Amino acid sequence: MGETTTLHDWPQPYRLLDAQPYWHALSGEDLAFQHCADCAQAVWPAHSHCPGCSSTALTWKRSNGRGTIYSHSTIMRGPTPVWASIVPYTVGFVHLEEDYFLFAQIDGDPEEIEIGRAVAVRYVQRGEQKLPVFALVDDGPEQ
Numbered sequence: 001m002g003e004t005t006t007l008h009d010w011p012q013p014y015r016l017l018d019a020q021p022y023w024h025a026l027s028g029e030d031l032a033f034q035h036c037a038d039c040a041q042a043v044w045p046a047h048s049h050c051p052g053c054s055s056t057a058l059t060w061k062r063s064n065g066r067g068t069i070y071s072h073s074t075i076m077r078g079p080t081p082v083w084a085s086i087v088p089y090t091v092g093f094v095h096l097e098e099d100y101f102l103f104a105q106i107d108g109d110p111e112e113i114e115i116g117r118a119v120a121v122r123y124v125q126r127g128e129q130k131l132p133v134f135a136l137v138d139d140g141p142e143q
């Protein structure tokens with residue numbers, strides 16, 4: 001790997017210390033989030049204390065990666081050459097079934113992406129890091 005920036009260089013995330021288990025889980029294609037053992041709420045982004053009850057009894061759980069679209073915005077002009085290479089693309093907040101929100105790319109036809117639609121996580125390699133991307137799923141009954 002050279003040090004020259006190319007069209008295909010993805011910006012790499014800044015990994016906050018509290019969120020290290022999240023980044024580690026992603027490399028194995030798992031979605032991890034914090035959970036408070038005292039008040040039982042999901043905690044995200046990662047904290048050293050529960051924002052609900054101040055407990056330090058935070059543990060890591062694995063998300064099932066399913067949720068619904070809470071908000072979305074489709075980008076037509078990429079902010080950098082690598083992002084411009086994939087326009088149009090959509091980003092937004094996904095409300096996970098474990099009751100926390102994650103900001104991520106949402107894959108799919110922008111005309112079909114709507115608030116409340118069901119999505120499921122998949123993983124894409126972006127530079128050195130795997131990242132979660134949510135894709136539309138059918139709203140039919142659960143298997």
Ligand SMILES: [Zn+2]
Nearest residue numbers: 036039050053
């Ligand atoms: Zn708590």
